[in-house]
Amino acid sequence: xxxxxxxxxxxxxATGQRVTLRCSPRSGDLSVYWYQQSLDQGLQFLIQYYNxxxxxxxxxxxxxxxxQFPDLHSELNLSSLELGDSALYFCASSVALRTSGGQETxxxxxxxxxxxx
Amino acid sequence: xxxxxxxxxxxxxxxxxxVTLDCTYDTSDQSYGLFWYKQPxxxxxxxxxxxxxxxxxxxxxxxYSLNFQKARKSANLVISASQLGDxxxxxxxxxxxxxxxxxxxxxxxxxxxxxxx
Numbered sequence: 001x002x003x004x005x006x007x008x009x010x011x012x013x014a015t016g017q018r019v020t021l022r023c024s025p026r027s028g029d030l031s032v033y034w035y036q037q038s039l040d041q042g043l044q045f046l047i048q049y050y051n052x053x054x055x056x057x058x059x060x061x062x063x064x065x066x067x068q069f070p071d072l073h074s075e076l077n078l079s080s081l082e083l084g085d086s087a088l089y090f091c092a093s094s095v096a097l098r099t100s101g102g103q104e105t106x107x108x109x110x111x112x113x114x115x116x117x
Numbered sequence: 118x119x120x121x122x123x124x125x126x127x128x129x130x131x132x133x134x135x136v137t138l139d140c141t142y143d144t145s146d147q148s149y150g151l152f153w154y155k156q157p158x159x160x161x162x163x164x165x166x167x168x169x170x171x172x173x174x175x176x177x178x179x180x181y182s183l184n185f186q187k188a189r190k191s192a193n194l195v196i197s198a199s200q201l202g203d204x205x206x207x208x209x210x211x212x213x214x215x216x217x218x219x220x221x222x223x224x225x226x227x228x229x230x231x232x233x234x
Contacts, residue, residue: 002161033221043208043224056221088160094220104212105152106222108162 003027004109006091012115018079021112023091025072031055031094032074033106034066038087049074081116088113120144121209121225128230130199137184138194138228140209146170149213151192152222153183156206165207168192199232206230 003026013019025032034046036059045058049068060066063081068074078085092106122141130136142151153165168176168183176183184193196203206229210222 002163031220035222042226043210045221045223048221058221090162092162092222104150104220105164105167106220107164108154110161113160 002107002109004091004093004107006089006109006112008112009110010113010115012117013081014117015081015083017081017116018077019081019114021076021078021089021091021114023074023076023093023109025074025091025093026107029093029095029107030072032068032072033092033094034060034074034076035090035092035108036087037090037111038084041087043090046076078114083116086114086116119225120223121211123209123225123228125228126226128228129233130196130230131233132199132201134199135195135197136199136230138196138207138209138230140192140194140225142190142192142209142211144190144211144213146213149211151183151185152210152212153181153192153194154208154210154224155203156208156227158205162208166194196230201232201234204230204232 005024007022030051033048037043046060047066048056052068066076088111090111091109094104094106149170151168155163166178166181168185180197182195206227208227209225
């Protein structure tokens with residue numbers, strides 16, 4: 001158990017709908033990352049938040065948005081869903097931006113498996 | 118260009134034998150970190166081992182070791198004494214830069230390891 005929690009574990013919805021995925025980081029971790037894993041694109045970074053602020057953006061579609069709340073949990077909102085959005089969505093967390101040394105391991109949650117029909 | 122290349126889509130190893138999973142990377146940064154994650158069929162991403170670009174010694178964690186050859190830009194994972202439970206997908210990942218705010222990981226396409234009894 002990594003200490004990162006994600007809900008729900010599975011989500012089935014229809015095209016055009018909107019869903020929200022939730023993530024709670026490990027205790028003490030300030031950074032949250034969202035990744036998408038699909039068969040055709042592999043594992044791709046979507047977005048990073050640090051202590052409530054957006055810090056980096058990857059291949060995140062405009063239909064997708066995220067936020068990190070004062071209690072450090074994060075939500076990923078996916079709207080106008082398409083069939084191609086079906087994927088495993090991971091949240092990961094790490095300690096902080098500035099740490100002594102180089103290692104800042106990202107610990108992954110169990111993922112939310114999204115199926116768009 | 119691919120930043121992380123894993124050339125072995127699938128590998129087989131006999132139980133109790135050692136196996137090497139290949140990973141090459143491409144970066145112009147002097148400071149970077151290399152990670153290996155394991156993804157069993159259940160889907161979670163499990164952190165295995167880390168190697169920093171300035172680390173002089175190869176990283177080891179139990180049965181896992183990382184064969185780091187900086188000049189060749191390779192970071193191969195060695196699993197000793199393979200166990201049936203090692204059957205999983207293995208991902209190599211890189212984080213470029215040790216300073217600044219961008220901390221996302223770039224993943225390779227993965228290697229599916231099957232341990233044979």
